[in-house]
Amino acid sequence: MQSRLPPLAALTLAGRRRPRRGARPHVIYLAIGFPPAAKSSAYRMRETANQFAAAGWDVTVITLADESWEREYGLDHTLSEGVDPRIVIERLTLARADLETDIRAFSEARSLHPQQWIEQQRRQELQTFPEPVFGGWRPELEKAVLRVHRDHAADLLMTTCAPYVNLAATWRLWQEYRVPYVVDFRDGWSVDVIGGGAAFAKDSPAGRWEEKVLAEARAVWCVNEPIADFYRERYPTLRDRVRVVRNGYDEDCVPGSTHRADPAAGLTFGYLGSINFSPALLDSVLTAWRMARREHPLLAKSRFEVRGHIGAGALREANAHMELLRAAAGDSVEFGGPLAKAEVAAAYGRWDALVLMLVGGRFVTSGKVYEYAASGLPVVSAHEIDHDAATVLAGHPLWTGAVGLDPRRLADSFAVAARLAVEATDEQRAAARAHARRYTRRAQLAPAVAEATAVVTGAAATGHGSDGTSIEGGQA
Template identity: 25%
Template sequence: MRRILIVTYYFPPSGGPGVQRMLKFVKYLPGCGWAPVVLTVRPEDASYPALDPSLEREVPPAVPVVRTRAWDPYALYARLLGKDKSEAVGVGFTGEGVAGTRHRLGRWLRANLFLPDARVGWVPFALRAARRLHREAPFEVVVTTGPPHSTHFVGFRMRRAFGVPWVADFRDPWTDISWYGELPFTPWARRLDARLERVVLDAADHVVTVSPALAALLARKTATPITVIPNGFDPPDFDDVPVPPRSGGFELTHVGTLSPSQNPEALWRALRRGLDAGELPALRLRFVGKVDPVVLERLAAFGLAGRVEQTPYVPHAEAVGYMKAADLLLLSINRTPGAEGIVTGKLYEYVASGRPVLGIGPVTGDAAAILRETGAGQLFDYEDVTGIAACVARHYAAWAAGQRAAGADPVAAGAYTREALTRRLAGVLEAVAGKRPAVDA
């Protein structure tokens, strides 16, 4: 077995979508001839958006998980706001929905002092542990995954210090991420962040990313080889999953975070149209996960609030159960620059659930292509009220007739199993490890 170091900030007991990719790679890499060692942060020092201790059961017992300390500016930020640390953690440290002088100061400090992100305080501790582990038993490859993109600094330093081939995994963009413009960067900080991104991309032996559009974006910044290995689903996650009690109505379900940039205004208009026409009397909206107050306000404005059932973040297995129970699943792509390349990990689990998907976003984007390829559903433009209304009406009519429509074709979906995708990663690792063997130092 060939040793590989996986450096990831998000790992069980962390919950949320950022955990699944490396967790599943770690699960299936031993079957591909690689012995992973996971380097991550201690839970007590981490800033996790959610906790899901149940995921720890998926880590193979033979895989060492090394946890280190970290210095976390979120703790300072929380004290500044007079809140618990978990309440101060937001996507990208943007603190969406929070106002006031202290919040503005916290965002300014994050944007200009903590580059490339607020988890950079973990890097010194992680690097010290990585060097120790490599001296004890050398690694043939290091894989780092971001965001947080500061994690890539560990791979960069290991590459320079020991010559260990390094694969940088980009789950999301760096300076092109959707919320980047919300942070109050000074010009020098913005330039420095772009320079750090370019240094990482150029220094890596290979870059792996999740979608063709993101690969094309990164390819405009570097000549380093790039391979697309999308997110996927793990079939065992869908076996014997308890399905929650149904409401008795037609359930249009969204699982995960629904932010202001994801607010599907055209859907609310379409539903209002259908209700006014008497076509959707048993409509229910089920949201599993965080829903931003802005979205709830828009729902109320269309008179839909009374049809909503909200469930806060649940463990992964329960989330899968809600997917399988849905009559129609909602996928809402952020309405931001670069939306064509947004392919959330949730999409693949929607595909695996066997339930049909109503998508809203760029009709020529990567998510739309996956829905077409797998037969899981259809994606409509942000403004296509008529198309969305027709889709909902069609699925509602099938449900009312006792003939709920099916989702993805299982054969087409098989290309996106985590085991198959890990074999693709193993191919990259073999090529990278063979090109430049590691040297001890």
């Protein structure tokens, strides 16, 4: 589906300085998680900002200071290398107090009663904005967007969620200066992407905030059709403004070719991504791996390498997932920690097959599924059968299929992937890459940014990638 933004004529807004003739339009991009934050959302944010810069915009990104991300998943400075140098980045000193690990900074209340301290923090945050953990950031985010706008008047505000408290700053700028805005919801707020259905009622504090902010949005981006359909049904008046903008993959993250598997030496299966699913899911996969190794000689000589972030703050690599991985070391399971973005293509290039472990169901796609599909490698799916990742992989010639999380069926998938790793032809691998090519991140984001550009300039919404090539509008 393709949704067009309202025409420029509908956006003649009082109380906001229009760009001078010949001047570049200015977009403020509220992007909490922008590089070098080591977050999966950073890839999407970077490409969005780059596409605006390539389309002729002045771009000001508002995010957090590096020290804030060091408390969470950490930093990946190789992500920053791909940020367009014309982009201005404003870094706020906001940080999650609950992720502080230096006990010398703890208050007496936190030291003596840590659980009560957390509960009190959450109550305070919810009084400011109906989002636990981040609600207390509202005043500083509002000040930041107003300050940036007053210094360099914005023609558009682009806001990406989560955190959803970004919506408060978006609304404040709209109230005071009528700056039009686009909401990149990604996973959505009122949709429960894990359990399905609504996460909260329309008449709840969060529901009232969501409804009023979305009512004035020029466009609402979602990462897949099930989430987009949820919002079309929840807010019928938004139907023509809800647009699917999938995550996609960066072409420099996948190798141009794959090495030949060596059955005599055994194969290497790989997982790359944040480990944010349940320990039970990981246990099912590791159980299946053990079963497959016992039953198939090729797998008996193979290894399973897990790479990614596990936990944040004090729980970083200190949780139930790590206990399971350590216990599986005797079955040739290795945990190597996170990978810098610059190292991702090399990892895919040395692996023989991939294991896609994902939480949720039809509302969840994940960002990594696109890289997996484009890698030219066999893919084992370890997720629910009714999952949006299966939509992306359907028709992929090296996919073993969605079989659910039963260890017996997953063990069979490991065996199929091992056979494919050894027997796949160059034509099959090329077909696998071709299957994924429509999901490049540029192909997904450039048309959406072109539509947003049309809000201000009135130009036809034909996307142009950062390399200057034309990309037709619409969802691939």
